[in-house]
Structure formats: structure tokens, C-alpha cells
Amino acid sequence: MAKRKQNPFQGDLFVADASVYTVAHDAIVGEVMEAIKDVLPPGVPTYVKEVRSAVRDALGSLSATLVLFDGQIQHLRISGHKGARRYSWPDLQVPFGWDDELKAWHRYPEGDAAAVDAVDQPEPDVALTPGERLVVAGIGDAHWVRLGGDLRDPDAPEKPRSLATPLFAKVLGSGEVRLFLNFPSASGLAFVQRVEAISGLKAAWDTEEIDSPFRYRGHHAEDLTTDAGWESLAATLEHTTADYVAMYAARAAIEGRLAIANARSLMDAAGVPEPESPGREAAIARLQVQASGQVMPVVEDAWAVIHAAEDGLIKPGGWANGYQIPATLTEAGRVRFGLAPKRQLKALQISSASRVRPNAR
DSSP, rough: OOOOOOOOOOOOOOOEEEEEOOOOOOGGHHHHHHHHHSEEEEEEOOSSOEEEEEEOOOOOOOOEEEEETTTEEEEEEESSSTTTOOBOGGGGGOOGGHHHTTTTOOOOOTTTTTHHHHHHOOOSSSOOOOHHHHHTTTTTHHHHHHHHHEEEOSOOOSSSSHHSSSSEEEEEETSSSEEEEEEEEGGGSSSHHHHHHOOOOOOOOOOGGOOOTTTHHHHHHHHHOOTTTTHHHHHHHGGGGGGHHHHHHHHHHHHHOOOOOHHHHHHTTTTTOOTTTTTTHHHHHHSSOOSSSSSOOOSOOHHHHHHHHTTTTTEEEEETTTEEEEEEEEEHHHHHHOOHHHHHHHHHHHHHHHOOOOOOO
């Protein structure tokens, strides 16, 4: 970050941003200053006002942003060309002594906003780009404008991730910004509609532009399949699929994060049909169990977990002292899966241990 120069003034913030496109980046400082000078002549009182100007050429290969603080240059950022760099205070070579001229600006008294509004402010000579409009609205930042990426809803909680980041942007080599939805139903979200209104762009659902088209729909089910979140999931099923609900409900139920009764209610709400016999028995048989009786949380059918628990075949896992307790088979479950009863297994272990000879000295 550029070090701020010592200012002779204290208080109000005078800011001017200039977007400059030029091939000759060696002269960019002078062109930025010239652009600002044209729209903010000395003597115009500016009280927390933002003015933008631009100088463009046919190629449009570079862009720069200049920030002035109380009539002093704070920093200048240049991007868009491999030779571009960020200028700090020692690098700024201001032509024609305009920095001294800015010191003569009249600062408007703080709090006298009515008088400030009465001053005719010059209109920007170039409209803001869609990306710049989002930055001004506080939705994106300078880094995002250059590289693109997910757009975070500042009013949404971190989870579910689907609602926290429902859309993303791609920035083309020309600087053009394009918006895309992370999942198709995101188009109806208030945040997405706000971004579209501010930017003037329409967010598209395009599976060719997304690394994993189903990722965020999976996130929506995964983040909400808990005892605290399953009702929210049941109310927003348009953001996921029934298959994801069944898969993550199964894992959450077997790990003890989702009560069996809540898992049943969620599956009913998602419209996942409950199998009858013999399909019910076949689903239970597909549960993966170890010889120790531990039930593995690698199952995609929540009905199998629900039926096994309701039939008294498994005991769902849980948490104790910060550690996860795995799901296990009950005695009835061990019989159902052809494992030796737990008491018999323990007796065999003791018997085997007694037959082991001690190490010879």
C-alpha cells in the first residue's frame, strides 16, 4: 500500500478517480492528472464527493485509478498491461506543478451539506463500467474487477454457501465483465437481482462456464441437513435436488447430526419415495459395516439409514468431548449382518489373548 504523504489539511476527504486507457504507460501520470484537472478545477469546494473522468485511446490497453486526499495525491494504480505497475509516492512525477495548485482548494466546512449540494458539480464525462458500478455499491473491489470470481452477499450468513455466493463473474481480456449463476434457481434471489440492477448485466446459467454445475446445489443440501437447518432446506428445495437431499440426509443421520425423525420429515418434504419390502430390506443390506460393528457413513440412501434405525439395527453416531462417535450396529444389527454377538466376540478376543505366548527373553 502506498505511504500517505504528509498533508497540510486535516478532516474532509476529497476523492477523485480517473480511469485512463492509453498505450504509452510512461505518460499515464500526466494524463490522469490532466483528466482530473479538467473536471475538478481549483477553487471548486468538494465535500466527500466522488468525481470520475476518463481518457481513452483506440486500443484501450491500460487502466489507472488515481486517489486524491485533501488535495494531495494518495496513490495511483495501473493495470491491464504486462508492463504496468503500481506507483507509490516516490514514483509520482507530477507535471506542471499541479500538486501545489491543489493545495489552494477551498475546503468546505464539515456539516454544511446543504451548501455543498448547492454547488454545481461537473458531470462525469464517461459512464462507469458494470464492474465499477458494483465496486461503488460496495459489492466488489478493485481485485475482483481485475480477476472476477464469486460475488458474496453481505447480508447472507456463511452457510448455506449456495445463498452466500449465488453468482460469479468472469472478466475477459478486454475488461468486459460477464455474470453467471452458480445454480439455476439463483436468478430469483434478491441479491442476484440487485447485482443485475446495479451492473445493468443479466446473470446467465451456463454449464459450460462452471467447473462443476452441480456443486452449489450439493452445498445447499449438505450445509442444511442438520437438526437446526433441515426445515430451511425443506423450504428451499428449488436450490438443490432430491438426490442430494437423500445423500446428505443419510450421512447426517448416520453421524447423528440429523435426528431420524427429522430425516424422515425431510425425505417426505423432498418427495423421495419410501421403499416397501423387499426393497426396504435390500436397501438396509447395502449399508457398509465393519467386523467391529461400526457403520460407515458412505451411503446415499437416507431411507436405508432411517429404516435400520427405526428397526433397531443401528445406533446413530454423535459427539462427545469434541470427538465424533461412529454409528454402530446393535445386537440385533449384528445378527442381521451375520456378525458374532458382541459378548461372544469379546470372549473370543480374551481367549485369543490368553493363548499368545509372552516374548522370549
